[in-house]
Amino acid sequence: MRNPRRRGLTALATIASLASMSVLATACGSDEDDSKSDGKVSITVEGWRPGDEQGTIDAVKKQAEAFMKEHPGVKVEPIEWEWNAETFSTQLAGDQLPTTFRVPFTDTKGLAERKQIADVTEYVNALPYAEDFNPSVLAAAQGTDGKIYGLPTDVYGVGLHYNRDLFEQAGLDPDSPPTTWDEVQSDAKAIADKTGKAGYVQMSTNNTGGWMLTTLTYALGGRMESEDGTTASIDNDATAEGLQMLHDMRWTDDSMGKNTSYEWGPINEAFAAGKIGMYMSGSDVYNALVTTNQIDPDSYGLAVLPLADSPDAGILGGGSVAAVSAKASPEEQEAAVQWNDFYRESKNYDTDAAVADAKVLKENDQPIGTPTLPIFDEDTWQSVQDAIAPYVNVPRDQMTSFTDGVFDQTLIPEPAAHTQEVYGILDSVVQKVLTDENADIDALLADANEQAQGLLG
């Protein structure tokens, strides 16, 4: 005997369970987003960073429309995306990346070797400037097999970013940033003492600790690996000297603030918010400081990194390669390379394209003229700079230390083998020095060197 009310409930529950199953089924099936709807090749592309302002988003979308007018057979969808050491391989494994995305120079070879990104040699060679790349830049986009796995679209050298307001408040001259590491240390102390803000901060987590310790090591004349990437040399004098300096700033001068766990995004945020006097990052970080962190342009200053008096001292140079998913079809791969040419690369080569790009950026109030380094030869770079000069809207006169000085500095590529893994090992070293006053620097470096050597084989 069933009472009618209960039967009603049973029916309802059955319907609900069937409905939930069909939802599940659609959820599983929705991935089959056919890339050739109405005969078009459809790709998703890296568009803007999480948190970017509307102007950035509008500018990308406008460019996508312009591209689709030129390539009627292709449908481009820019999406929100940013490379992050923590999430990248999860997205890669889960097939959640856009069709084309930028990865750091350090990762192209490893990804290519594991067949995680597509060989696009054929499509890159079809571009008008294929022969004109600076060979050392193109090398960053090549696999160990010599094939090309993407377009190297932006090159940076690390610079010293500083807050002009804090310099003034500390009684320092914002037009003469420090030129030696001793000055960095004394300026940092002045800022901390006078303003209560952190004078100098260095990234320490998510592989950025290793990235920046390597930068500091280069500036002091050391290396982390042999040039061929077979021997680790982490326990060198320059690295020890750099760590000792960090230790003294943190524990003796108390000029680094109490929060030491920073990586790329958070340190930009803290800097733009006026909490940090100086920090090292890529020369092009000003773009993100504007579009993501809304920095006050008047407060911004960019200087060349102080270099030690050593023939081996130089600045770390890196960049991004616009790579293409290995799972994309040949048509999608070709379309992706064409998009990267249109949106990211031709403006570095062709003055008309550079002006067209600057116009779109200007319309949307986006930064134009942030310092970069040449991807092709220096003349090409200079002609592009001249072409966009009328559109420049970033405070170039607050960046002269960098723009005047960087071409006299040696640009040193990042460690050749297992770069991000070695950076991960170095993260721990930096964290230890910044959080433990009694850290034994030599022992830490010896241990890190052994771990790194284990990776290099």
Added chain:
Amino acid sequence: MTALLARLPRRVGSSIGPIVFLLPMLLVFGLFSWWPIVRSFVMSVQQTNLVTPAEYVGLDNFRAVLDDPLLTTAVQNTAWFAVLALVIGYPVPLMLAVIMSDVRRARGLYSLLAYLPVVVPPAVAVLLWRFFYDAEPTGVFNTILGWVGLGPVPWLEDPSWAMPSLVLEATWAAAGGTVIIYLAALVSVPPELYDAAEVDGAGIIAKVWHVTLPHLRGIMLITLILQIIGTSQVFLEPYLFTDGGPDNATLTVLLLVYNYAFANTTGGDYGKATALSLMLAGALAVLSIVYFRVTRRWSE
């Protein structure tokens, strides 16, 4: 015959009904729980990056994990988290529940307050607490401590402070659920026992000790093992708060599994990750069996 025919549809109906009801659960469980378990057994003896074909490597992954110096660190840290969680996190909900069950007025309000943190999405809670844990003297907690002349405490910025800070947040986040379980169990304690104890001259502490706790023993043993299993698998707090730092001071076993699988930006080592997961699962299974054997007598 007619009786049989009359009964037939009902029988068919009653046997299809349960299956229809079970289907979604079987499907979801099978797809999202059992299938991954089977896959992880397979992957633990393979070298695979999920793109190129997998290669059988025997027990190499297990050996590599056991040779990793970080494994010892991770096991020690996880044990430390479990101990701290036991010392801080285990008695707190019990005390809260006993006190709340004694409150006569607005009991619902207190239950709500205790349970509210459980409703806050964990990632949001961690981000909020990261803000509280600002190590500068101007941070929220350090300001409060400053009022009574304490601190500033380096919360997440010091290897020895980081883990207790994580446990504090985890306790805050999880206590509500356990409080509800205890409250439900406390209702089952017959009020006559308290009256009888009172007649015998028992005070509050004596009543709790002689009446309440013995009645909660079964539940307490269950929540204890659940807590140990839960804390052995702690991941969210170290991942979101400190990413295992500073200097691996909060690297836990599960975070190590995650790092094996996903922290390498050129593709993960899923073999090592699944191998360590299986070892953790095995250790927890053994622990549970031993625990129930040992405590069987007490809980009867």
